[in-house]
Amino acid sequence: MTTTGIRLHAPAPGWSIDADVVVVGSGVAGLTAALRCEAAGLTTVVVTKARLDDGSTRWAQGGIAAALGEGDTPQQHLDDTLVAGAGLCDEEAVRILVTEGPDAVRRLIATGAQFDESTDGGLELTREGGHHRRRIAHAGGDATGAEISRALVEAVRARGLRTIENALVLDLLTDAEGRTAGVTLHVMGEGQHDGVGAVHAPAVVLATGGMGQVFSATTNPAVSTGDGVALALRAGAEVSDLEFVQFHPTVLFLGPDAEGQQPLVSEAVRGEGAHLVDADGVRFMLGQHELAELAPRDVVAKGIVRRMLDNDAEHMYLDARHFGAEMWEHRFPTILAACRAHGIDPVTHPVPVAPAAHYASGGVRTDSRGRTTVPGLYACGEVACTGVHGANRLASNSLLEGLVYAERIAADIAATGLHTRVPQPLPTAERPAHPLLPPEARFAIQRIMTRGAGVLRSEASLAEAADRLHRLHADARDALDENGKTAEPGVDTWEATNLLCVARVLVAAARQREETRGCHWREDRPERDDTAWRRHIVVRLNPDRSLAVRTTDTTDFPPTLPQAQEQ
Numbered sequence: 001m002t003t004t005g006i007r008l009h010a011p012a013p014g015w016s017i018d019a020d021v022v023v024v025g026s027g028v029a030g031l032t033a034a035l036r037c038e039a040a041g042l043t044t045v046v047v048t049k050a051r052l053d054d055g056s057t058r059w060a061q062g063g064i065a066a067a068l069g070e071g072d073t074p075q076q077h078l079d080d081t082l083v084a085g086a087g088l089c090d091e092e093a094v095r096i097l098v099t100e101g102p103d104a105v106r107r108l109i110a111t112g113a114q115f116d117e118s119t120d121g122g123l124e125l126t127r128e129g130g131h132h133r134r135r136i137a138h139a140g141g142d143a144t145g146a147e148i149s150r151a152l153v154e155a156v157r158a159r160g161l162r163t164i165e166n167a168l169v170l171d172l173l174t175d176a177e178g179r180t181a182g183v184t185l186h187v188m189g190e191g192q193h194d195g196v197g198a199v200h201a202p203a204v205v206l207a208t209g210g211m212g213q214v215f216s217a218t219t220n221p222a223v224s225t226g227d228g229v230a231l232a233l234r235a236g237a238e239v240s241d242l243e244f245v246q247f248h249p250t251v252l253f254l255g256p257d258a259e260g261q262q263p264l265v266s267e268a269v270r271g272e273g274a275h276l277v278d279a280d281g282v283r284f285m286l287g288q289h290e291l292a293e294l295a296p297r298d299v300v301a302k303g304i305v306r307r308m309l310d311n312d313a314e315h316m317y318l319d320a321r322h323f324g325a326e327m328w329e330h331r332f333p334t335i336l337a338a339c340r341a342h343g344i345d346p347v348t349h350p351v352p353v354a355p356a357a358h359y360a361s362g363g364v365r366t367d368s369r370g371r372t373t374v375p376g377l378y379a380c381g382e383v384a385c386t387g388v389h390g391a392n393r394l395a396s397n398s399l400l401e402g403l404v405y406a407e408r409i410a411a412d413i414a415a416t417g418l419h420t421r422v423p424q425p426l427p428t429a430e431r432p433a434h435p436l437l438p439p440e441a442r443f444a445i446q447r448i449m450t451r452g453a454g455v456l457r458s459e460a461s462l463a464e465a466a467d468r469l470h471r472l473h474a475d476a477r478d479a480l481d482e483n484g485k486t487a488e489p490g491v492d493t494w495e496a497t498n499l500l501c502v503a504r505v506l507v508a509a510a511r512q513r514e515e516t517r518g519c520h521w522r523e524d525r526p527e528r529d530d531t532a533w534r535r536h537i538v539v540r541l542n543p544d545r546s547l548a549v550r551t552t553d554t555t556d557f558p559p560t561l562p563q564a565q566e567q
Contacts, residue, residue: 031046181202211224232372
């Protein structure tokens with residue numbers, strides 16, 4: 001394993017603490033990993049960018065998928081997942097997910113999460129796109145993520161885990177042999193620690209969530225700036241399948257110039273019988289797929305965009321007026337409130353919707369135990385690419401993946417004895433190896449990506465995006481090389497720099513994949529090509545900050561670590 005030597009320009013750490021494990025992120029994946037590590041007797045520190053309950057998990061509306069209903073089986077869940085993944089799922093990774101998932105959900109309930117129950121006292125299950133059975137457990141109607149986050153945060157606080165909130169993790173620390181030795185981080189605001197410091201630990205778990213803020217309109221919170229993927233790339237880790245960004249089909253349309261986080265209209269609304277219609281009230285998904293509005297998300301997103309293009313329209317509509325006020329208020333109170341806050345009453349009017357960036361199916365490449373290509377560095381949740389999602393995530397598999405693979409990571413750290421190694425981090429370089437972008441570059445990146453690498457892509461649009469991203473990269477590099485100047489270190493400049501890093505990788509992978517598959521839609525290559533492209537695109541960062549892009553020989557992931565490096 002070769003490290004890049006690249007680090008963000010930042011002050012040297014002014015304080016440090018020691019731990020067996022540091023978990024970066026406080027969503028379902030991060031807090032589950034932390035709780036399981038603590039239960040195994042490991043000294044665990046949780047670092048999170050905002051407050052403990054401020055990640056993407058709490059925004060999840062629909063629910064968590066698992067074969068918990070009568071007549072449902074893990075095999076049926078596996079089959080639906082493989083179909084949605086469009087030929088690129090790792091079948092063994094999916095089998096782990098669906099077989100270990102039901103018990104993982106039961107352990108989540110035992111931790112304190114309270115899901116909605118039916119009249120007979122069992123779990124009330126619903127359907128979402130791509131599922132042939134009702135297997136989605138939900139809470140508070142459409143507030144599943146908030147309930148899961150509440151339960152896990154309460155458990156973390158009850159057990160007294162050490163947490164560092166409002167902290168942006170900067171870079172991975174490594175020892176002389178390239179093994180993980182902790183992280184550097186910047187704590188914002190007042191608290192026990194302030195400014196740049198370090199957590200020294202032989203095991204680091206990345207659970208930093210997604211990178212939706214790389215696009216102008218997204219369902220992701222403002223903190224989702226791809227920090228984990230960028231950190232992993234600078235540390236020498238490989239990322240895979242970053243071209244597969246899922247655009248959620250039904251996001252509340254707030255106008256053509258709306259930017260930032262947009263309100264999500266959960267797939268569960270369609271699962272309960274809402275229809276997608278155009279301005280004339282025509283159900284345009286009928287005949288496009290056997291499941292119509294409940295087709296996999298890539299199919300529905302494409303159907304909406306096609307109809308928008310055909311009708312020269314900016315959005316379509318989701319019609320659930322037939323639900324009535326009582327059902328809206330009981331089953332979807334969060335969505336109802338969001339719509340009404342924007343002047344739309346779904347009880348009496350169809351809801352305007354359009355696709356927006358939602359979920360990264362790719363990420364930091366891991367094996368079935370969550371190990372990356374850097375010894376001691378693990379990843380789980382949206383930041384990771386376990387092989388579960390393939391080219392398109394099946395609805396509500398994300399929370400389950402976070403649960404299952406977080407538990408597997410904790411078990412691996414405890415079983416391998418990795419935590420017994422005393423980390424000896426190399427000193428950080430005195431001269432910055434990575435220039436920082438000015439804060440305003442964030443908006444330039446988002447517009448470049450939305451225009452060139454959004455729902456519809458082509459070689460021309462991607463080439464233009466690559467060129468414009470390269471100019472941003474080159475301008476910052478040249479300023480550093482010529483006069484040693486770079487943007488002032490700070491959260492805004494670190495985030496902009498991380499966004500540029502992940503944007504360059506996403507565009508490079510999307511240009512490489514000359515086909516349409518799952519949520520990667522190439523207008524100039526409209527057909528799926530299993531002969532040439534049923535394989536993965538893997539990217540790593542070279543020491544000179546260029547990208548090394550390769551394609552795997554088969555659909556299988558190669559091992560992440562040689563046997564000799566596993567500990």
